[in-house]
Amino acid sequence: MKVAGTREVLTLLAVLVTQHSLVTGNSTVVVTHENVQGLIDSNELLLLSFYTEWCRFSKILEPIFEEAAAKIHQKFPEHGRVILGKVNCDKEEVLADQFNIIKYPTIKIVRNGLISNQEYRGQRSLEAFMQFVERELSDPIKEFHSIDELKGAEVGHGIVIGYFISKDHVEYDTYRRVASLMRNDCRFLVGFGDLTKDLRPPGKNALIFRGDPSIPNPKQSYSEYQGNKTSFKDLTAWIDTKCVPVVREVTFANAEELSEEGLPFVLLFYNKQDLGPIQEFKKAIHSQLENETRVNFLTADGELFKHPLYHLGKSPGDLPIIAIDSFIHMYLFPRYEDIHVPGVLKKFIDDLFNGSLHFNFHSTEESDEKSESTIEPTQLPPVVHESKFKELMPSKHRYTLINRSRDEL
The missing domain is CATH 3.40.30.10 (Glutaredoxin)
Incomplete structure (x- = not known):
């Protein structure tokens, strides 16, 4: 008699759990450390909702996710196509750690047996979940x-x-x-x-x-x-x-996802009527910093993100400019033209990590305070304000956040 291997047994158990869940009227599958691998191995698409009973956002999502699971099962009833599952993080702490859960609810995406780096961040509505699954199961x-x-x-x-x-x-x-x-x-x-x-x-x-x-x-x-x-x-x-491009475009739609990667932003703010600086910036990054992994290189529409520009003492008329947002402070690159000089932009990034930018920031603040009595306010140099892109990180009005503290770079 042939004895099934561990993976085959897990897959069979996952299918049986799924079938039982759907028969008893519970459209979402309860996912645990015991059945998760079987579900991953036996389905083309998994949406896993990581939640806690005490998180109010999790409680709001629960009936919507349940209804979406039922509707999606009706539309895609074939075994192995799609499963919507839920993970109680209070009971499955190890599983939550394995999926690097730092906020509730988090909806992880698993495609063809691989956990995606990207999460589901769309609207939490029946229509949005349906549209997402339909798109994911369409021919790419x-x-x-x-x-x-x-x-x-x-x-x-x-x-x-x-x-x-x-x-x-x-x-x-x-x-x-x-x-x-x-x-x-x-x-x-x-x-x-x-x-x-x-x-x-x-x-x-x-x-x-x-x-x-x-x-x-x-x-x-x-x-x-x-x-x-x-x-x-x-x-x-x-x-x-x-x-996966070395230089990406930041928008309000993807800023949360990019910020949660935890890497400081090196931003080119550009005028959308003149896209030449985008090519120059990409060329500089590819030729000088293609192997730099400590930061995210991004381009940003200066009109769309004029609020951060304002806090740098700049306006769309000053574009193009380059700045670093560390999620603590924003630092302005002195001269845009210097991106063509090998080593200058790299030094700017190095100075973020060795503390020089932070030190100079506070030195400028102290200098400004001492000179207030002798210099007119309109003549003072622009002060670097706190990060503006941290406002686009996962919001406490949408998630229960945990382990969000960061030290200044």
Whole structure:
């Protein structure tokens, strides 16, 4: 008699727990350290709500999440498609730690067996959950049907293009699963059969990457995947290195997510009527600081974020400017033009971490206080105020926050 392995047993138990939960009318699945791996392994998409009984935001979410689970199960009843689960963090402290939960409720996303770095941060409504799941389960790959259509494809931050013999090829299944996982980081195209036969080796499939055209002469702007096309892990790693940009755009929609990464922001504030500085900034970062991992490099529409500019003593008319927001203070880069001088921007970042910017900040404050009696207020240099982007971090009006304290850099 064949004895099932541990993973197979967990998967079977997860399916049985799911079936029992749905039969008894409880549409959300209770997730524990005992069944979590089975659920991860046996479902294409998981939404896991980490909550506590004493968190008022968790209590508000509970009936909405429950109703969404029921509606989603009605629309996608097939086993292995999607599960909405809930984790009681008071009872499952180890599981909460494993998922790095620092606020309640947190909704984690698991796609094709991998825990996403991105959380669900949309509206907490039935309609929003339905739309999110429908989009997540839709095909992330757009098929092109002509070479002209391929040539006219918008690259964005990067695009991966697959040239396949047929749709039922095992390598295409891997490509589809990876694309589903990374749909928010990259764009994906595919062509099949005779249309692609001159674009790939005879009898083989091919995957290529086309890079962000806004970066002048980016490294590896065009490259072909040379690894195992049936390896989900290897292909995911390759696409991650290609598609996740070094410089990202910050908006009100993604600021919470970016801030929760915990890295200070190095921001280029630009005028949307002149996008040239964006290219200059990207070029400088790629050529000088591509391996810098202590900060997030971001571009910000100066009109959209004019409030932080105001607190730097600047206005949209002063753009472009560069600043660091450490989530404690904001520090202004002295001269935008110096980004072209190798080492200057790096020193600015180094000075954040060695404490020089913080020391100079307080020295300026003291100097201003001593000079108040002799200098007119209108003649004083602009004072660096507290961080403005910390106001866009996860809000106490939406979450119960824990372990949020940070020391000044």
